Amino acid sequence: MSMTARKRLSAVLIYLVLSIVFILVIFPIFYTFMGSFKSNQELLTSGSTIIPHRFVLDNYKQAWSLANFERYTWNSVYMSFFIVVGTIITSTVAGYCFERGNFKGKNLIFSVVVSSMFVSLGSLTLYPTVMIAKWFGINKSLWGVIVIRVLGMNVTNLFVTRTYIRTLSTEIDDAAKIDGCSFFGTFVHIIFPLLKPLIATIAILEFRHSWNDYMMPMVFTMSKPERMPLVVGVVSLKSSGEAASSWNLMLAGTAISMIPMMVVYLFFNRYFIEGMTAGAVKG
Amino acid sequence: MSEKALKKRGGFSIKKDSTQAVLMLLPMLLGFALFTYGPILYIIRYCLYKANDFKATYIGFDNFARLFSRDPAFWDAMLNTVILSAGKLVIEIPLAMFLAVLLNKGIKGTGFFRTTLFLPAITSTAIVGLIFSLMFASFDGIVNNILQSVGLIGRPINWMGNKWTALEMLGIASIWNNFPINMIYFLMALQSIPKEIYECADLDGVTPWRRFWNITLPMIAPIAQVVVLMAIVGSLKVSDLVLASTNGAPGGKTEVIMTYVFKYFFGYSGRSVEIGYASAMSVVTGIFLACVSFIYMKVTRRMNDVY
Numbered sequence: 121m122s123m124t125a126r127k128r129l130s131a132v133l134i135y136l137v138l139s140i141v142f143i144l145v146i147f148p149i150f151y152t153f154m155g156s157f158k159s160n161q162e163l164l165t166s167g168s169t170i171i172p173h174r175f176v177l178d179n180y181k182q183a184w185s186l187a188n189f190e191r192y193t194w195n196s197v198y199m200s201f202f203i204v205v206g207t208i209i210t211s212t213v214a215g216y217c218f219e220r221g222n223f224k225g226k227n228l229i230f231s232v233v234v235s236s237m238f239v240s241l242g243s244l245t246l247y248p249t250v251m252i253a254k255w256f257g258i259n260k261s262l263w264g265v266i267v268i269r270v271l272g273m274n275v276t277n278l279f280v281t282r283t284y285i286r287t288l289s290t291e292i293d294d295a296a297k298i299d300g301c302s303f304f305g306t307f308v309h310i311i312f313p314l315l316k317p318l319i320a321t322i323a324i325l326e327f328r329h330s331w332n333d334y335m336m337p338m339v340f341t342m343s344k345p346e347r348m349p350l351v352v353g354v355v356s357l358k359s360s361g362e363a364a365s366s367w368n369l370m371l372a373g374t375a376i377s378m379i380p381m382m383v384v385y386l387f388f389n390r391y392f393i394e395g396m397t398a399g400a401v402k403g
Numbered sequence: 404m405s406e407k408a409l410k411k412r413g414g415f416s417i418k419k420d421s422t423q424a425v426l427m428l429l430p431m432l433l434g435f436a437l438f439t440y441g442p443i444l445y446i447i448r449y450c451l452y453k454a455n456d457f458k459a460t461y462i463g464f465d466n467f468a469r470l471f472s473r474d475p476a477f478w479d480a481m482l483n484t485v486i487l488s489a490g491k492l493v494i495e496i497p498l499a500m501f502l503a504v505l506l507n508k509g510i511k512g513t514g515f516f517r518t519t520l521f522l523p524a525i526t527s528t529a530i531v532g533l534i535f536s537l538m539f540a541s542f543d544g545i546v547n548n549i550l551q552s553v554g555l556i557g558r559p560i561n562w563m564g565n566k567w568t569a570l571e572m573l574g575i576a577s578i579w580n581n582f583p584i585n586m587i588y589f590l591m592a593l594q595s596i597p598k599e600i601y602e603c604a605d606l607d608g609v610t611p612w613r614r615f616w617n618i619t620l621p622m623i624a625p626i627a628q629v630v631v632l633m634a635i636v637g638s639l640k641v642s643d644l645v646l647a648s649t650n651g652a653p654g655g656k657t658e659v660i661m662t663y664v665f666k667y668f669f670g671y672s673g674r675s676v677e678i679g680y681a682s683a684m685s686v687v688t689g690i691f692l693a694c695v696s697f698i699y700m701k702v703t704r705r706m707n708d709v710y
Binding site for chain 2: 131134135137138141142144145146148149151152155170210213214216217218220221222223224229233236238239241242243244245246247248249251252267268270271272273302303304307328331332333334335339342351352354355358359367370371374377378381382385389392393396397
């Protein structure tokens with residue numbers, strides 16, 4: 121009896137702690153979304169209440185039509201789309217070549233690629249990256265970001281695909297080869313279709329990364345508002361001088377930038393959590 | 404099977420296959436060389452130059468002399484980075500571990516909490532910076548308002564007006580943004596512990612605290628070692644959070660290493676472009692980061708072989 125009472129008590133305590141953390145976690149998001157429905161006047165005079173006195177859609181309308189947000193959203197959408205599709209192709213091809221391919225120096229090249237994880241300098245390499253992109257004339261638009269992300273070889277993705285392909289039996293490859301499939305043909309017809317679950321994971325992780333990214337798209341679109349993706353556009357409002365008067369736009373913009381990610385998360389949260397941990401543990 | 408198949412196809416097609424493999428891989432290898440190692444080589448070259456966007460002159464090790472003797476602001480930024488990282492990780496890592504243990508109890512409804520507590524991790528770090536700087540605004544900010552109405556403070560705090568309160572805000576924002584992923588890592592580690600060990604401990608009447616300290620912690624030590632390393636390196640490399648919230652305010656006192664160097668590269672926030680000097684700072688920062696990882700791995704190597 122006392123045992124079950126103690127168990128029940130500890131369950132209540134756990135719920136209590138988790139609920140407090142839940143409130144702390146949700147609050148900033150909730151506050152932002154509520155703020156985005158306040159009228160500008162209300163924001164300037166009594167921005168400290170949480171729930172708006174009156175829900176208005178003015179901020180969204182203004183952000184969308186007057187403040188470039190339609191453009192920003194479109195930029196985010198196409199940038200993320202091309203990065204996701206491109207990365208799916210390059211990661212699976214790279215994983216396949218390193219796992220099933222047979223060429224001189226394979227292991228050496230693989231270890232060079234992997235070792236790049238340890239020399240990462242974060243945002244310090246942004247400037248040289250832009251300069252290198254300049255040689256190819258892609259330093260002034262989001263295409264630079266797309267090319268770099270797609271061809272830049274993501275070590276985590278490489279690990280995950282390589283490990284996954286290793287679990288596929290080589291007998292199917294051999295059968296395909298006997299039937300006259302080349303190395304490339306085997307990938308296209310046999311291996312790639314078998315990678316569906318993995319592709320979902322890569323797509324979601326890459327979407328999260330590209331949609332949320334700030335530094336790289338920022339340096340590629342500096343002082344060109346019409347090319348900025350959402351996150352860069354929203355943050356640029358803050359440093360634009362009249363920051364105080366554009367709170368309403370910032371709040372609406374923040375909400376616009378968060379909604380697509382949350383919707384995707386709502387439907388695929390298992391993939392998010394599994395994918396983000398799978399990469400880390402392998403590395 | 405594999406060998407037999409290979410024999411059947413003869414040498415020619417093996418050669419053809421390896422050519423195909425190289426061709427398929429080539430675009431990625433070029434991209435990788437250009438955009439991953441290229442920038443590093445660029446930095447290593449230009450750290451010996453005085454350069455802006457238009458011209459570059461060789462000046463030997465002058466940049467390093469300047470960095471080590473005449474630029475206290477760089478070392479302040481480095482110190483800020485270390486203080487911010489240490490201060491927030493001391494809270495973030497235990498918090499993540501604690502929540503993981505709670506979620507691992509298998510109580511009804513933990514699935515809901517696991518899903519919702521993860522939300523900050525899918526929010527853009529720059530957006531997190533923006534949201535928190537709005538919440539911590541000195542005039543009419545929601546945080547000041549709540550603290551005032553609870554009676555913790557008498558007057559509104561000017562969070563961005565003081566180095567330490569600004570750093571506190573950055574730390575809180577960063578914890579909010581980063582604890583979920585660590586929580587999930589720990590949760591995964593906990594779930595990999597075999598249940599039998601706990602059953603044995605229960606038979607011996609071990610207290611919950613000893614159970615955690617002597618069984619759980621050692622069992623997850625190898626994963627925890629990697630998770631903490633990633634958290635340390637990640638927080639030393641913080642940049643977008645700071646750019647989008649304090650941007651160094653007040654007066655550059657909350658500048659972190661990445662934002663400080665970034666501004667020299669791009670002439671951002673009214674600074675003039677000094678590529679050579681920024682490259683020299685990058686080299687020093689890179690060595691610093693490598694040393695931190697190396698020392699960490701040395702110090703914690705015993706975590707890898709507890710069991």
